[in-house]
Amino acid sequence: MKQLLTRLGAAMIFAAASIAGAGAQPVVKLGVVGPFTGPFAVMGENWRQGIEAYLAVHGDTVNGHKIEVIYKDSTANPAKAKQLTQELIIHDKVSFLGGYGLSPEANASAPAINEGKVPTFLYHAASPGSMALSPYFVRMGQNIATNAAVSADWALKQGKKKAYIAIADFGPGHDVAKEFRDYYTAHGGTVVGEDAIPLNTVDFSPFAERIAAAAPDYVCMFIPPGAPAVSMVKALAARGVMDKTFIVGQGEAEDSDIHLFDNSILNFRSVIYYSSTQDNPTNKTFLDALKKKFGPNVLPSTFTLGAYDAMALIFRAVSEMHGKAIDGDAVMKSLIGYSFDSPRGKVTIGTDREPIEDFIVRQVQKTSSGMRNVVIETIPQVNPQTFGK
Amino acid sequence: MQQFGSDLVFILLFGLSYGLVLFICAIGLVITMGLMHVMNLAHGAFAAIGGYIAVGLMNGAGVPYAAAIAISVILVTLFSLVLERLVYRRLYHADHLEQVLMTIGINLIVIGGLTICFGPNLYPIRLPDFLKGNVNLGIREFEIYRLFVIALGLVVVVGLWALFDRTQFGAKLRAAVDNRSIAQVIGINVDRMFQIAFGLGSGLAALGGAVGAAMLPLEPYYPMKYLLLVLVVVALSGFGNMKASLGVAIFVGIVDTAGRFLVPEFGGFIIYLLLIVLMIWRQDGLFARRNA
Amino acid sequence: MISIDSSRSLARYRFSAWELLPAAAAIAYFFVRPDYLSLGAGIFVTAIFAISLDLLIGFAGIITLGHSVFFGLGAYAAGLLARSGWAEPISVVLLSAAVAALAAAVTGPFVLKLKGLPLIMVTLGIAAVAYEVANKFDWLTGGHDGLPSLTYAPIFGLFRWSMYGTTGYVYSFIWLTVVILVARMVVCSSFGVALQGIRQNALRMRVIGAPVLLQSVIIYTISAALAGIGGALYAQTNSFVGLDTLSIDQGVFALAMVVLGGIGRLYGALLGAVVYNLVQDSAQQWNPYYWMFAIGVMLVLVVRFGKGGLLGIASDLGNRLLARAGARP
Secondary structure (H helix, E strand, O other): OHHHHHHHHHHHHHHHHHHHHEOEOOOEEEEEEEOOOOOOHHHHHHHHHHHHHHHHHHOOEEOOEEEEEEEEEOOOOHHHHHHHHHHHHHOOOOOEEEEOOOHHHHHHHHHHHHHHOOOEEEOOOOOHHHHHHOOOEEEOOOOHHHHHHHHHHHHHHOOOOEEEEEEEOOHHHHHHHHHHHHHHHHOOOEEEEEEEEOOOOOOOHHHHHHHHHHOOOEEEEEOOOOHHHHHHHHHHHHOOHHHHOEEEEOOOOOHHHHHHOOHHHOOOEEEEOOOOOOOOHHHHHHHHHHHHHHOOOOOOOHHHHHHHHHHHHHHHHHHOOOOOOOOHHHHHHHHOOOEEEEOOEEEEEOOOOOEEEEEEEEEEEEEOOEEEEEEEEEEEEEOOOOOOO | OHHHHHHHHHHHHHHHHHHHHHHHHHHHHHHHHHHHOOOOOOHHHHHHHHHHHHHHHHHHHOOOHHHHHHHHHHHHHHHHHHHHHHOHHHHOOOOHHHHHHHHHHHHHHHHHHHHHHHOOOOEOOOOOHHHOOEEEOOOOEEEHHHHHHHHHHHHHHHHHHHHHHHOHHHHHHHHHHHOHHHHHHOOOOHHHHHHHHHHHHHHHHHHHHHHHHHOOOEOOOHHHHOHHHHHHHHHHOOOOOHHHHHHHHHHHHHHHHHHHHHOOOOHHHHHHHHHHHHHHHOOOOOOOOOOO | OOOOOOOOOHHHHOOOHHHHHHHHHHHHHHHHOHHHHHHHHHHHHHHHHHHHHHHHHHHOOOOOOOOHHHHHHHHHHHHHHHHOOOOOHHHHHHHHHHHHHHHHHHHHHHHOOOOHHHHHHHHHHHHHHHHHHHHHOHHHHOOOOOEOOOOOOOEOOOEOOOOOOHHHHHHHHHHHHHHHHHHHHHHHOHHHHHHHHHHHOHHHHHHOOOOHHHHHHHHHHHHHHHHHHHHHHHHHHHOOEOHHHHOHHHHHHHHHHHHHHOOOOOHHHHHHHHHHHHHHHHOOOOOHHHHHHHHHHHHHHHHHHOOOHHHHHHHHHHHHHHHHHHHOO
């Protein structure tokens, strides 16, 4: 009985609010699903920073519609991500989705997203296979295979003809290894050794030993950041490999993680698509907004960037909206081929919904504010579909 | 040939240092299992806490390396004695299920607690300068830190041997392990033995965690992560056979290192497969003893 | 001491009115929270896994920390069947259960010779190896990325799968009922009584001629089949199978659910799974490490005070109320 009365009451209030609200445009909602707690919590934290920074600069209303953001914590569990996605689509009636920190989360949520026809921005998930699972996925970060190809290309341009591939033994690692190997050998390099390092590895000395024995001049590395990356670098340094070879990874030593390493990380190089030191007006606005809202010590990452840029795309979609609701198919169509200025430079959404963007090569160097990743080269406007072909 | 020699030395030396850290961490559990027949799955938690306290003192308060380790060992030993009184004493006569549940519960509490205090990610150790760098052994270079670990491990072994074989306390302890009831009959205070043994074992685990922190990195999941390895050493040495556990620990260290070096694709499996096969084939461990 | 309610084992075959409560609750949930049916289906799947674990740990006294292997086997079997075109849902569940049961039947005779720590270690070791194998053979299992977008045919050709989760909810609830009935049958039979005898004193059972190893293998197989059902349902309701179906953590948390609800009480596992998951879902802003801490404290408290979990507390209260009612003239 009490239940019934409560529900009646709620229904009446809702009806009253709807009548009062009629005439104003409906709220457009963005659902953000991903890890906000647990070992990957930094992803969710950074997304929030990026989104709030964008809203601080551009306000929260577009074309008369208020933009509302709902955050849901999946703790990086794919089944949970799927469940939360369903709830956001059915219960909260979101018009856009974003986040999905790890590719399995995106993969698991794809069927629901397809049924709901909701444009979904993968802020940084990098698995090549994800895009095929849903025509509503837009990748804001990078395709890991593209990164590996760029790394292989740069290695050859530096005259490094003997490479060793050392990757962590899981999906993304295998993607990197395959793409690097294919590109490198097709363009004249020799792979002198390859290791798939088990994820539960604690002591990396055997692998450092194997690399030293093979005497490569370039090591293509892909190890999860945190304890594994730190131990690997330590082992390589102890074995004397760090000095003699180019060790090149991706996100193993972001500026926010450098304090975990000792001096053995110096000269570590990485290939990625964003560095906070990039010099362009959009990046300046981005950094200023972040510092204003979160203090002078905030460190923007590729996570922050993906969420920030996605907001720009969402704002554009809402400004083009006719009628009361977002048409997912129309949004996807209008996104293809669209170019915009991102803090990382110019980005174009390709026909495969992957970004065409600049890649940069960084090196860890001693700067006035301690050890930092410094940009040493830029590879402009890499198109995943055409690079190197 | 030179390469082969270098490889062999690598496997032996690295395996030895790795195995000795495992030994220091696991010997406490060997004693506890042998003496009190308590399946303490939370043993790794003492190692983790020991490591965290030592590194915390070094990083946060600038305490020198040796002092930090000594302090953490003392603190963990005291803490374990309190825990023994409050919690473990009731487990001595409990069945396996209760021991498992209780110690898993303690593990989860420690993991949760460490995260709340230190964050969910890696807690890095900065080795003091005298332990950094390599030394040239002729055939290859070798980390000074690992030599230090080997030396310390041998000191612990000799110390334990002296304790168990040359002191009255050691004799009483061995008597209590061999036959608890008769030991009590002849007037050995078995409860006191348990307490001291538990404290000793936990202190050694803390030492292992602190000294080994540069090899086995500290993160909140440490107790569960290395649980299986520690259990492997305990099980293969026959649950209480302290002398055997040294050989087994070194064996595990070398096999794991060799496996990952020679067959990196499957290196991670090898030690687990070995465990499964050996456990099923020789239940009482590699060095089965006839127990009275 | 954890009191496992063995006193009324023979009387259990009689259905009591309380046993309709789960069905009533499930129906109520369906109408009260229609937007959250996906969560409900997930709880049913976890409950099935918890019940299968309780059969082993609570009744037969076989302490295993690697039970997630059978759940994962069921999940991947169901996933691979869908991938290769076999999409009839019910037969997929039965086949996946059979795969898990086969694995148990083959490994059981060796593993179950062990007791105590060796048994725990070997089950842990097998689970660790299984996880690594699934990760390695990513051409088969999809590895880290998992097997996504699994599609199944409508049930009986009528009930389609959709993101609204209605079909999934009702379907997994029906399977949960089947699992409970099977578990009930095992527990109330003379076989079930024999199992409790093995748990309490295996040596004595051998002395009276009971085929202890055979009986242990049988319950191990049954429990694995039930876990396999859970895994297959996971694949079907999520349209996705990932490596976390094989993770050891899953087994540890299922153990916590069983302890929370009450070990060896059949419905304890169900109650524990429901409470655990509902609380965890609503406490979403809790850092999972705080949650871990809370679960650890819960485990220690339950062992320390031997109350037999939530069901134990409920039945104690019930008995006390009845006694007071009976004492009045």
